[in-house]
Amino acid sequence: MKIKFLIFIITISSSVSIVAQERAKDTIDDQVVNVVTPYKPTISDAFKIKDTPKLQDSNLVKKKEVKYNIFSIPVASTFTPAKGKAATVDKAKAVKLYDNYASLGVGTYTSILGEVYLNHELSNSENVGGYFSHHSSQGGIEDLLLDDDFSTTHLNAHYSQKLRDFSWKVDGGFDLMTYNWYGLPQNFFGQTEADMIDPSHTFNSFYLGGKINFEDAIINDGSVRFRRFGDNQDSGENRFVAKAGFDIPVQGEAIKTKLYVDYIGGSFDTDYENLGDINYGNVTVGLSPSYQLTQDDLTVxxxxxxVYLNDTELSDNKFFIYPNIDASYRLVDEILIAYGGITGQLQQNSCYDFATENPFVSPTLYVAPTDQRYKGFLGLKGKLSNSVSYNVKGNYYAEENKALLKANDARGDATADYQYGNSFGVVYDDVTTFSVAGELNIDVNRNFTLGFKGEYFNYDMDNEAEAWNLPNVTGSIFMDLQISEQWYAGASAIYVGERKDQQDLVATLLPQDPSPVISLDSYFDVNAHIGYKINDQLSVFGKVNNILNQDYERYxxxxxxxxxxxxxxxxxxxx
Structure with missing residues (x-):
């Protein structure tokens, strides 16, 4: 059969060769004939490649079966394979946050420091809470002729509710502060005069207020607050402040507007020279509209x-207009932002503010508002990296009737415990102030923060010889460190530059030369604290203040x- 198939192939090949030779002699030109007919496929034209092809050759050779053997040799081994385990991510333990805390500390100078903060959720929209703090010391400063103990106690309670369209809060409280006029000038008086003085001075304050915030309304927010402030020398002061913020639509734009009413009235039994009582009171009404322009990196x-001022004691009315303009421009994204502006305000002074700043004031203060005609400022701020931010600013103030706290003169005919030069009064002057301030904050991570602040001041007075008790330089450094999960620590340092004051001995038969201006030395106060968290609820702490043990004079x-x-x-x- 194979021979017949071979003869057939040879015959066909010979025929093709003969035809090719005869065609080479053909003189008819080649022509191309294109036959176009539609293709009509049928099912039989399709075929499918089989996944597992099968050979049709019947002469297959059977594959010889091969057997493999492994010659195992027992080997002594102590290895025991562990069972496989899927890798998992360690989850940090959820930190339990508590709504309330109580703190108590005791220290040198028989000091007691206590705080209690309470907050309770009555429902999803209601909260009630309170705050109590107490700080006292029995004193013990060396070389004093008078007692220097003090005590401050603050109590506050509040209730808040958040509804669908608005939220509101009311709060009230009481403050009790006791200090001593212990700063007896020993160049004028001695132990004899000290034995006649009761230096204790007690302040008391009661306040009540509330605020409300609206959602999607013309009125954005509002607040009211009343405070009654007095002391054990029959002094008294009432102050009521009401504020509201709302938007005024103008041609599709919103003009943000603030409106406030500020009333203050008070009295003292006598002035420092015992010439008569002191009464003061005024009402101010202010309206501050503002419009914001934003274009690319510029915001203006x-x-x-x-502001309208009505002096209720002098029956005098005044009207003030202040600029309220500021702008910022992003020079380099968040890295460099320039800003500046010019503003002004009528600053309402109060006996409460003076006593909070300097608790050794006498109950003989003249209280009047300060006209801050303008405050110009220009600065740069931004970020040096993701963890370092900075702010540098220059300020220029122009203030009329600025309040300055100054030491009272020592009186040779003193009849009150505060008339021995151991208290402070208030004087007013027109002051222009230039200052340069800088701030640097380093927030490396959640466990370490570091900050620096500093400011230089230059004052120009109209009448007074100096800007009494205002420093020329201030600075501060603060640091917080989370050492471990249990240990934490922190430190701070405050620098206050040189201040000026003056004090004379008056009302005496002996001639006295005017006292020169006295310079109070600058001081550097370093403080530190450390704490250990015993568990989620209990921790202990330690604090050290005035680490350098400086005996500086604050006043x-x-x-x-x-x-x-x-x-x-x-x-x-x-x-």
Whole structure:
């Protein structure tokens, strides 16, 4: 059969060769004939490649079966394979946050520091809470002729509710502060006069207020607050402040507007020279519209403040107009932002503010508002990296009737415990101030933060010889460190530059030369604290203040306590 198939192939090949030779001799030109016909496929034209092809050759050779053998040799081994386990991510333990805490500490100079903060959720929209704090010391500053103990106690309670369209909050509280006029000028008086003085001075304050915030309304927010402030020398002061913020639509734009009413009225039994009582009172009404323009990296706020003042004691009325303009421009994204502006305000002074700033004031203060005609500022701020931010600013103030706290003169005919030069009064002057301030914040991570602040001041007075008790330089450094999950620490340092004051001995038969201006030395106060978290609820802490043990004078004739050490504990809890 194979021979027949071979003869057939040879015959066909010979025929093709003969035809090819005869065609080479053909003289007819080649022509191309294109036959076009539609293709009509049928099912039989399709074929499918089989996944597992099968050979049709019947002469297959059977594959010889091969057997493999492994010659195992027993080997002594102590290895025991562990069972496989899927890798998992370690989840951090959820930190339990508590709504309430109580803290108590005791320290040198027989100091007691206590705080209690309470907050309870009545429902999803209601909260009630309160705050209590107490700080006292029995004193013990060396070389004093009068007692220097003090005590401050603050109590506050609040209730808040959040509804669908608005939220509101009311709060009230009471403050009680006791200090001593212990700064007796020993160049004028001695132990004889000290034995006749009762230096204790007590302030008391009661306040009540509330605020409300609206959602999607013309009126954005509002607040009211009333405070009654007095002391054990029959002084008294009432102050009521109401504020509201709302938007005024103008041609599709919103003009943000603030409106406020500020009333203050008070009295003192006598002035410092015992010439008569002191009464003061005024009402101010202010309106401050503002419009914001934003274009690319530039933001500008254009506004002004209109203020009406009615002096109820002198029956005098005044009207003030202040600029209220500021702008910022992003020079390099968040790295470099330039900003500046010019603003002004009528600043309402009060006996409460003076006593909070300097608790050694006498109950003989003249209280009047300060006209800050304008405050110009220009600065640069931004980020040097993701963890370092900065702010540099220059300021220029022009203020009329600026309040300055100055030491009272020592009286040779003193009849009151504060007339021995151991208290402070207030004087007013027109002052222009230039200052340069800088700030640097380093937030490396959640466990470490570091900050620096500093500012230089230059004052120009119209009448007074100096800007009494205002420093020429201030600075501060602060640091917080989370050492481990249990340990934490922090430190701060405050620098206050040189200040000026003056004090004379008056009302005496002996001739006295005017006292020169007295310079109070600058001081550097370093403080530190450390704490250990025993568990989620209980921790202990220690604090050290005035680590350098400086005996500086914060005010004239008023030295501060030396190094102070305090230790205590804090407990967190829920109801």
């Amino acid at each position: 706020n254009l506004g002004l403040s209109l 004239l004739n008023f030295p501060v306590q030396g190094i102070q050490i305090l230790a205590g504990a804090t407990y967190q809890f829920d109801f």
